[in-house]
Amino acid sequence: MKxxxxxxxxxxITSPEGYLAGATSAGIKYTNxxxxxxxxxxxxxxxxxVFCTNKVKAAPVILSAQRLQDGKARAVVINSGCANACTGExxxxxxxxxxxxxxxxxxxxxxxxxxxxxGVIGTLLPMERIREGIPKVKLxxxxxxxxxxxIMTTDTVPKETAVRAGDFIIGGMAKGSGMIHPYLATMLCxxxxxxxxxxxxxxxxxKEAMDISFNMVSIDGDESTNDxxxxxxxxxxxxKPVVPGSRQAEVFQQALNKACVHLAKAIARDGEGATKFxxxxxxxxxxxxxxxxxxxxxxxxxxxxxxxHGSDPNWGRVIAAAGRSGAELEADKxxxxxxxxxxxxxxxxxxxDNDKVVKHLNGDExxxxxxxxxxxxxxxxxxxxxSEEYVTINSEYTT
Amino acid sequence: MKxxxxxxxxxxITSPEGYLAGATSAGIKYTNxxxxxxxxxxxxxxxxxVFCTNKVKAAPVILSAQRLQDGKARAVVINSGCANACTGExxxxxxxxxxxxxxxxxxxxxxxxxxxxxGVIGTLLPMERIREGIPKVKLxxxxxxxxxxxIMTTDTVPKETAVRAGDFIIGGMAKGSGMIHPYLATMLCxxxxxxxxxxxxxxxxxKEAMDISFNMVSIDGDESTNDxxxxxxxxxxxxKPVVPGSRQAEVFQQALNKACVHLAKAIARDGEGATKFxxxxxxxxxxxxxxxxxxxxxxxxxxxxxxxHGSDPNWGRVIAAAGRSGAELEADKxxxxxxxxxxxxxxxxxxxDNDKVVKHLNGDExxxxxxxxxxxxxxxxxxxxxSEEYVTINSEYTT
Numbered sequence: 001m002k003x004x005x006x007x008x009x010x011x012x013i014t015s016p017e018g019y020l021a022g023a024t025s026a027g028i029k030y031t032n033x034x035x036x037x038x039x040x041x042x043x044x045x046x047x048x049x050v051f052c053t054n055k056v057k058a059a060p061v062i063l064s065a066q067r068l069q070d071g072k073a074r075a076v077v078i079n080s081g082c083a084n085a086c087t088g089e090x091x092x093x094x095x096x097x098x099x100x101x102x103x104x105x106x107x108x109x110x111x112x113x114x115x116x117x118x119g120v121i122g123t124l125l126p127m128e129r130i131r132e133g134i135p136k137v138k139l140x141x142x143x144x145x146x147x148x149x150x151i152m153t154t155d156t157v158p159k160e161t162a163v164r165a166g167d168f169i170i171g172g173m174a175k176g177s178g179m180i181h182p183y184l185a186t187m188l189c190x191x192x193x194x195x196x197x198x199x200x201x202x203x204x205x206x207k208e209a210m211d212i213s214f215n216m217v218s219i220d221g222d223e224s225t226n227d228x229x230x231x232x233x234x235x236x237x238x239x240k241p242v243v244p245g246s247r248q249a250e251v252f253q254q255a256l257n258k259a260c261v262h263l264a265k266a267i268a269r270d271g272e273g274a275t276k277f278x279x280x281x282x283x284x285x286x287x288x289x290x291x292x293x294x295x296x297x298x299x300x301x302x303x304x305x306x307x308x309h310g311s312d313p314n315w316g317r318v319i320a321a322a323g324r325s326g327a328e329l330e331a332d333k334x335x336x337x338x339x340x341x342x343x344x345x346x347x348x349x350x351x352x353d354n355d356k357v358v359k360h361l362n363g364d365e366x367x368x369x370x371x372x373x374x375x376x377x378x379x380x381x382x383x384x385x386x387s388e389e390y391v392t393i394n395s396e397y398t399t
Numbered sequence: 400m401k402x403x404x405x406x407x408x409x410x411x412i413t414s415p416e417g418y419l420a421g422a423t424s425a426g427i428k429y430t431n432x433x434x435x436x437x438x439x440x441x442x443x444x445x446x447x448x449v450f451c452t453n454k455v456k457a458a459p460v461i462l463s464a465q466r467l468q469d470g471k472a473r474a475v476v477i478n479s480g481c482a483n484a485c486t487g488e489x490x491x492x493x494x495x496x497x498x499x500x501x502x503x504x505x506x507x508x509x510x511x512x513x514x515x516x517x518g519v520i521g522t523l524l525p526m527e528r529i530r531e532g533i534p535k536v537k538l539x540x541x542x543x544x545x546x547x548x549x550i551m552t553t554d555t556v557p558k559e560t561a562v563r564a565g566d567f568i569i570g571g572m573a574k575g576s577g578m579i580h581p582y583l584a585t586m587l588c589x590x591x592x593x594x595x596x597x598x599x600x601x602x603x604x605x606k607e608a609m610d611i612s613f614n615m616v617s618i619d620g621d622e623s624t625n626d627x628x629x630x631x632x633x634x635x636x637x638x639k640p641v642v643p644g645s646r647q648a649e650v651f652q653q654a655l656n657k658a659c660v661h662l663a664k665a666i667a668r669d670g671e672g673a674t675k676f677x678x679x680x681x682x683x684x685x686x687x688x689x690x691x692x693x694x695x696x697x698x699x700x701x702x703x704x705x706x707x708h709g710s711d712p713n714w715g716r717v718i719a720a721a722g723r724s725g726a727e728l729e730a731d732k733x734x735x736x737x738x739x740x741x742x743x744x745x746x747x748x749x750x751x752d753n754d755k756v757v758k759h760l761n762g763d764e765x766x767x768x769x770x771x772x773x774x775x776x777x778x779x780x781x782x783x784x785x786s787e788e789y790v791t792i793n794s795e796y797t798t
Contacts, residue, residue: 053723086743122718306790315520327454
């Protein structure tokens, strides 16, 4: 058994064995862009998901959570252009009907169909368009790329990945952009694998992967009513089933982490209006929780993001964000590098080559390393700069 | 005794009896704008303050907190243009020297002088300019306006107030703009009164006023290393001393609340790049803590702020922000008005006159009312829209 995992070039959600996908332009967005699609496993699947913790949950989120209680799913129908959130009883009925239409179209039991929606809140789904659209979705073994495009809203590029490890493959796709923030799932992400994995363990592995990937990404601090990260495992690779504690489980976890981190970084890179990608590494923390807290707070800070946007080495904002994060720290132990150049040692500024730091900040990948020097835990968070374009996009979203 | 409080037109920090203030252009900002000033009480004062909770505290914050342990202060020296934060031992020495120079200049004991600084983090104070500047500060009985100008950074207008109630007056001035956020004091604010108030009670009254004023304002979610809200009481009005539980205390608290709310709203109105003032009222909450949490989360949401900026009635963002706030709520009980026009009832959209809502959003004061309908507690928060200008200002702050 190979132990190293590797990305599959141009891979995606249909890279693992036994998955079909497809999409169509149903006109939900009132454009010709694809906006409705289906992901299907040819074989029965174990499935697990994490949903948004927002107390206002969209109808499809509530429905999908119910249907996943048995740890099984065969298909997901996904639309962009309308979130079906804050839509009352009619919204619930519409989500159920979407699932029914899909079950009929792909020939699986209704209880095995999940629903995901993304787009504007508070608008009812245009059900005639959906009724017309679903039967038009052609499912193919390389339809993953089409589906990855159909779930985009303000995303500028589709986000896909596939990782091969041992006998199996993990595929994935995601949509992100605005409203991305730790602990609120915050986006749609669908993962597939042909490994055979128990549903309980699948859920545990997904949570572990999310903690170091999607939960470490922040775009604007807002969170959605519709977020969902789903993983399906159909066992088609034919290897031994993955059980907790095994070497196989370690390989699976590493591959899943790799796929999720790849998608999380793609989401950060494509944040609304983003012109730069930011990576924040916090080390020397008293605990992993502290390291994550500090890294996320820094990468979420509007002032840090605006400074990076303007290539301004305003490192005091990084220190101030760490200070308010709640992570244990001592001001006079802080050590800070931007782009590998030390700016702060023992909590006080040191002379540095300003041109070099500005040159790094002018690039499209900015790296901030903060050592707290109070322990040995570390974490990495990703985000993007705050640009005038972000404001413009979000001033004009519904209008 | 009059029980009603009233604003004093053009009042400020030197409106109460026995206070002097003044400022000078010391060149800390390398411009001709005033950037250094002093507030002095002619008589001994009880004093109380709230400082930022950021774990990285600037030298003047640490020094002032120490000197206030005895509940007394006579003078404050304040500079803008440099925060004296993350400046190590030299920063501490510089803060002490500022206090010494001031004590000598105004003729009070060194322990009775507090220090406050605001500006860029991580730069040492230009001490020669400060040594030259302090003796040049002329203290006068109407110098409050001058001092209110000297503490401005990116503020576009000075923020001052004075309230007369009963026998006494409360005066105040503040600076705000960026980095304003609940529970981090987040700004400089100085309050004076000629009422006689015990230091312990003064602190309690200040905290109560802050909970409904400065702690309910959010500009960008960031928080500073230098924030400080100080109140001084010199008893010069000659009335009975204010003791807890008395009718006098009630009058004092109301007047203090009024002054603080006035300054807090002025800070929100003058947020960096702000073009609109936003007031969010949350009612029907299970507790006051919940109402405050929901109101603050809504007014802090980048997506809500951007929508208001673009006059986009994207009410789903208000609901989503409330949903993630942590406040107890039930999605199907929510009732939402924007500018007095109902958009959501029982958690679902209702037909509304879009032109009327857009017209309200096009104004410079936007009002959002959300009823949770799960209890009877209420709270109000203030903020401003998120504009392209905010990004521009904060991309270019140090450079």
